[in-house]
């Protein structure tokens with residue numbers, strides 16, 4: 001039986017992943033948001049120089065993560081700036097376009113860091129920071145089952161910021177206001193001391209408001225320390 005989900009072409013790229021060469025976008029003309037180094041990595045073996053789009057726009061406001069899966073029945077056809085998705089060799093009726101490059105992407109902060117490494121939560125309209133990379137659960141507890149950050153921070157994400165001085169926070173916050181982000185997203189590993197963690201996050205929120213204005217909406221995801229340390 002074919003499910004309703006799989007009959008709907010826009011659901012397929014996310015459900016099945018897409019097969020394509022890692023070099024498919026290296027010589028792609030024009031600018032687009034090429035960044036799979038946010039939070040974790042969606043495609044295996046991708047390097048920054050492969051310029052994989054952060055996501056694909058599929059028309060009618062539908063956006064999908066770009067998941068490279070070499071065994072998928074879907075494949076990506078990329079040529080002369082045009083991108084199409086095919087299923088068993090037949091083009092799907094989708095108007096595929098690449099995400100626009102956010103104004104803060106590919107720049108440098110005055111502390112020398114690349115903005116892409118500092119603004120590590122980098123959805124096109126939800127920029128923000130990943131604040132505390134040494135999550136309590138990595139060495140002392142059981143990491144959340146969906147979490148890939150422990151490995152990511154040691155491999156593809158090893159250049160991401162692990163400390164956040166307020167001057168750089170303000171600078172980054174002013175940069176993302178050159179676009180019009182609807183919401184700022186903060187996420188963090190679990191601090192070993194919850195009160196100290198709350199104060200740390202509050203200081204970052206102050207820094208963001210200093211750079212983005214007092215009315216900027218900010219969401220923060222933080223997990224309390226639920227289990228005692230091992231040992």
Ligand code: SF4
Pocket residue numbers: 135136137138142143144147148149188189190223
């Ligand atoms: S709290 Fe966050 S960083 Fe820590 S294990 Fe869970 S998802 Fe990963």
